[in-house]
Each structure stands twice: as C-alpha cells, then as structure tokens.
Amino acid sequence: MFFNGGLLKYCGSNRCSEKRVTAVAISNDGQYVCFADKFGVVWVVDLRELDESQASANKKAAPLLAHYCSIITSLEFSPDGQFVVSADRDFKIRVTVFPKKPLDGAHEIQSFCLGHTEFVSCLTFICTLEYPQGFLVSGSGDSTVRLWDITSGSLLDTCEVGVKAGHLVSEGSGEGHSTVTDLSTIQDSQLVAVAIQRQVSSVICALQGILILSCNISAQTLYFAKVVSIKGENFIPTSLGSSSSVGLLWMVTGVSNVPGFDYSSLSRVKVISGFNKNSADSVENEPTVLEDNDIPGGMELLKKLQGSVCVEEKVFLAAAEAVKTSMCNLLIKKQYSSEKREFRKRTRNDRKIKQ
Amino acid sequence: MLEKETNPNFNKSTGLPRKRFYRARAHSNPLSDAHFPVPVSPSHVEYSLHYPHFFPSSDQMNDSKKIQFADIGCGFGGLLISLSTLFPETLMIGMELRDKVSEYVKERISALRVSNPGQYQNISVVRTNSMKYIPNYLEKGQLTKMFFLFPDPHFKEKNHRRRVISPHLLDEYAYVLGIGGIIYTITDVEELGDWMKSCLESHPMFEPLTEEELEADPVVKLLSCATEEGQKVARNGGQTFQAVFRRIVPTS
Numbered sequence A: 001m002f003f004n005g006g007l008l009k010y011c012g013s014n015r016c017s018e019k020r021v022t023a024v025a026i027s028n029d030g031q032y033v034c035f036a037d038k039f040g041v042v043w044v045v046d047l048r049e050l051d052e053s054q055a056s057a058n059k060k061a062a063p064l065l066a067h068y069c070s071i072i073t074s075l076e077f078s079p080d081g082q083f084v085v086s087a088d089r090d091f092k093i094r095v096t097v098f099p100k101k102p103l104d105g106a107h108e109i110q111s112f113c114l115g116h117t118e119f120v121s122c123l124t125f126i127c128t129l130e131y132p133q134g135f136l137v138s139g140s141g142d143s144t145v146r147l148w149d150i151t152s153g154s155l156l157d158t159c160e161v162g163v164k165a166g167h168l169v170s171e172g173s174g175e176g177h178s179t180v181t182d183l184s185t186i187q188d189s190q191l192v193a194v195a196i197q198r199q200v201s202s203v204i205c206a207l208q209g210i211l212i213l214s215c216n217i218s219a220q221t222l223y224f225a226k227v228v229s230i231k232g233e234n235f236i237p238t239s240l241g242s243s244s245s246v247g248l249l250w251m252v253t254g255v256s257n258v259p260g261f262d263y264s265s266l267s268r269v270k271v272i273s274g275f276n277k278n279s280a281d282s283v284e285n286e287p288t289v290l291e292d293n294d295i296p297g298g299m300e301l302l303k304k305l306q307g308s309v310c311v312e313e314k315v316f317l318a319a320a321e322a323v324k325t326s327m328c329n330l331l332i333k334k335q336y337s338s339e340k341r342e343f344r345k346r347t348r349n350d351r352k353i354k355q
Numbered sequence B: 001m002l003e004k005e006t007n008p009n010f011n012k013s014t015g016l017p018r019k020r021f022y023r024a025r026a027h028s029n030p031l032s033d034a035h036f037p038v039p040v041s042p043s044h045v046e047y048s049l050h051y052p053h054f055f056p057s058s059d060q061m062n063d064s065k066k067i068q069f070a071d072i073g074c075g076f077g078g079l080l081i082s083l084s085t086l087f088p089e090t091l092m093i094g095m096e097l098r099d100k101v102s103e104y105v106k107e108r109i110s111a112l113r114v115s116n117p118g119q120y121q122n123i124s125v126v127r128t129n130s131m132k133y134i135p136n137y138l139e140k141g142q143l144t145k146m147f148f149l150f151p152d153p154h155f156k157e158k159n160h161r162r163r164v165i166s167p168h169l170l171d172e173y174a175y176v177l178g179i180g181g182i183i184y185t186i187t188d189v190e191e192l193g194d195w196m197k198s199c200l201e202s203h204p205m206f207e208p209l210t211e212e213e214l215e216a217d218p219v220v221k222l223l224s225c226a227t228e229e230g231q232k233v234a235r236n237g238g239q240t241f242q243a244v245f246r247r248i249v250p251t252s
C-alpha cells in the first residue's frame, strides 16, 4: 500500500505523468514492479536499477505488454513467478510468460481465460503445498467468481455470488446485479474473501459484510461457504488483503474528498480474525470482526493507517455514499446516448483519412 | 457495385437461408461499447452457421476442423474468394470492422455458394474489431496463415498505436498462429511497409521467409492482386511493399 503511493509519485514526477495507473504488481522476488496505464499498456521497472541511479529513473519503465484499448483492472504474478496475469474491462484475462529479460517485453502469451461476460475486476491465486503453481480466482461485474487453470486457460468452476449477495442486502432483494469489487485469498487456507456491490435498477446497495468462498483444489470446485457480516457501522469494504502469519483479513474502505466535510480523505480499516490454519478448508470456527483495540498494532497502527482513530458517524455515512457513487462510476461502463455517441464520433481526433 | 450486389431480392430469389446466416450467435454477448456481438470464447464460435456444409448441425460438432486462415481487415473479401478454391478443405475467416462491408462479403459468399454448388463452403466473415477480439474467436496455435493486406496507414505518429501491426499486437498474432504459421503483409504506403517489416523483425517469435520460400509459396502471388485494394493500386501503377514472416519458437 505504501509502496503503491511511492510508485504513483515516481510516475508523477516523470515522463509517464500523464498516465493514470490502473493496476500494479510486484514480482515475487521483489525485483520488478509492473503497472498498467489507462491505455491498457503494462510497464515494467527494474527496481535494482532504480536504486542505483535514482536520477535516470524516468527512462527505466519499459513497455511489457498491452491489452489494446482496454483498461486493465488487475495485475497478479502467479505464485511460482512464471506468469504475469492481467485482467481488463473487456471480459478478458491474459496469462503471459514473465520473461527472463522483462525490459525486452513479455511476448509469449500462455493463455486467455475467457468466460466472464462483464468486466473483470479482481484476481487472486489459491495454492497449496501440493499445487504450488496455484489456481487463479477472478471476480467480475457479471456476479460471478471463477476458478481457472492458467496453463490452459480453462474455466474450472463458476460461483454465482449475486444470488447470495441478494439475500443479504435488505434493500437489494429481487432483481438486481452484483459486482465483485475485490477478492483476497486467506493465507494458508483455501478460502477466498469476496467484497460485493449490489445494484438494483440504478441504486447501489452495499453489502455490509463479505462472502467467504471455499475452494476444493483436488475437485477443482469453488463454492459458497459463509457470510461474515460487519454490523454497526456503514462500512463498505473496497479493498481486501490478508496477512501471511495469523490468518487475518484486512479490509479497507476509503474516499478522498468526502462531500460536505473538510476532510481531504478518509479511510477506515477493519480486521476479521478467526480463520484457523488447522481447518484450512472449512470454516467451522466463527470468523469475527475485531474491535479496534484488538487489531494487531492496536490504535497506534489504526491512527497511522486512517489518520485518526475515531470518525464521526455522519462523516462515515457521507463517505459510504461517496464510495457507492464512485464505485458506480468506476464499475459501470459509460453508456452514451446515440446522439452523444454520434457527437463523440464526429469530434474524434483520430478519424481515418478518407480514401 | 455494392448497391447492385446487395439487392435485397437477390437472396430471396436464390432461396438462401439468409436469416440463419446473419443471425446473431446465441452465446455471444453484446458489448456496451461495441455494437456487434462477440463470442465469449473460441468454443462459442458457431461453426455450423459459418460453414454449414462442413458442420451440418450445431449439436454434431466436428471438433477436428477449425479455422486455419484469417484475413484481418478483409475489406470486400477478394482474397478469401481466391484462397477458397486454392485450399478447398481449409476453413477461413475474414474479420472486418465496417458493418456494411462485412454484410457485403456475407452476401457475396452466399451468392457464390449458390451459383457454384459445393464450392466456397470454407470461407466466411465476421464483423469485429480484430485489435480487440481475436482471442475470442481463435485459440492458441490454431492458425496456419494470417493476412494483413493493405491495412489503413494511420500516418500520424500519435496514431501509430492504431495500426493493425504493432509490437504488442504481434504478441497476440504469435499466440493464435501455430509454430511454422505464416503472416503475410502488403501495403502501397512505403512508410507503413517499413513499419510492419521492422515490427516483425524486432519480434522474437517471427523470422522472415527466404527468397526461395517466397518464390515457392503460391499465396504470395495473390497478395498484390487478389483484393480490391490491391487491384486499385495495380491499376494506378503503384508500388507495393510486402513482409512475409514465419512464426517460430522464441530462442532463450
């Protein structure tokens, strides 16, 4: 997270300043960082070279691969470091061999994982000692989480999370549409935490909690295990992450410029614990949301991460509203009226030369 | 010419199953920014609609037969029609972005199938943006030949990334071409010819054909004369620039 900010700054002060970063990943050995710009190009930087000559850092980003004219939503390295996986808003997941010399580009495509029928929003890997190469898990705007074999690109299983989410959101029962906004594998388990937004007509309803899916690796299936609800606060997790040691799931919600308040930005961190290593593929024990005091690092860490420890409830409501709105803008592709589309076409600057 | 050949009565009088041929494929999903259907994956491409002669019914899938040639930006389809009789057992697809042009190619193929029973069954066309959706139509290593004949030049530097041959797009073409598969390019714009050649030369998964190989390949002779664009250039006595490369296993 902190590193991420550094990278953005690095881009800001240099030649790629006009590019907005849409996804980022660091190779497993920590040597390379890859980031996607808004044109669908993934760039790679050798961090060792960056250390040696800070001054010429701007020359060090080399194009790695591209999804033509699409926005890349997520980048992940496979657990064995052999592949870099990129997902986009045109339903595609591309698996590319991560080469020995990444600065020369990654030209060898291993597979495409095709099956989602809406934008792909997030990726994660599940692996065990027996399957160190791991299986890919993806979330999408099509209400599903899918399990893939990246070597062949084959779809192993599809888990419809929309229906489950529908039951959980009070306002959101009935016909609706769910979007998976983030995924995180719980370390050392075969569980996947799923954050979901649900939309009924044009109203976004937040799911006050997360879904837990379980993956049976030998049977290659992915199924709903349980819900962990977050009560009491208007907390919409926008980002999930798990810590390697103690089976904790970290959840973040954040907005900048809360409308009507003079906070420049707001973030809130919550932690779920109780994912037991010993029952890696089951959820017999009850995962629970920790009180702020019980979070490892306690109030001090929270203060660091959030900027302050207590946030007024009304600010929170406003922030939750802002999160919903921005999610909506981010996740729902712009639909232009036919008139507007014609106008955009006429005013394009890339028109073909008439033959 | 376009108007005459797309006369709506034309197909009626020949009794062709025109609707069937045009029907949007059941498994495809209309995209919000594209106004044409795109198959979710290559296994969703309905071969029985494109090649009914080879795939008489949709449930009886002939898995062994797949599209092997792709003409990218096929325009009015002249190359497909020449190749069809040269390789009658090879399935070929044209990809064309312009709706009217792809419709025209469909009608042209239908008409040829009717007037030449048993022939032209191996060619078809889809309306799509090849720069975005090739992986939705074609599997890894499926193609043996890929054609880029007289592509749009996009002269301006900042529009070079719109060119249909580019370093990044070559990664995708290398993916759909099998080892030994051949990519054919030709243009009458010298600058574009240089660009396509240098992109191919710099790519680790392509190598140029030798003079002897070019001489021996019957397809090379079609590049400059089989398509409408090629004929136009030839009529005006224009020069052409070609680059023909083979898909290889990258060294390292």
Ligand SMILES: C[S@@+](CC[C@H](N)C(=O)[O-])C[C@H]1O[C@@H](n2cnc3c(N)ncnc32)[C@H](O)[C@@H]1O
Residues within 6 Å of the ligand: B072, B073, B074, B075, B076, B095, B096, B097, B098, B101, B128, B129, B130, B131, B148, B149, B150, B151, B152, B164, B227, B228, B229, B230
């Ligand atoms: C100059 S024409 C050449 C047509 C044909 N190959 C010939 O030689 O006569 C280029 C064609 O490529 C098509 N085209 C351009 N961009 C395309 C894309 N992204 N996907 C599919 N077709 C495209 C154009 O619509 C046009 O018909």
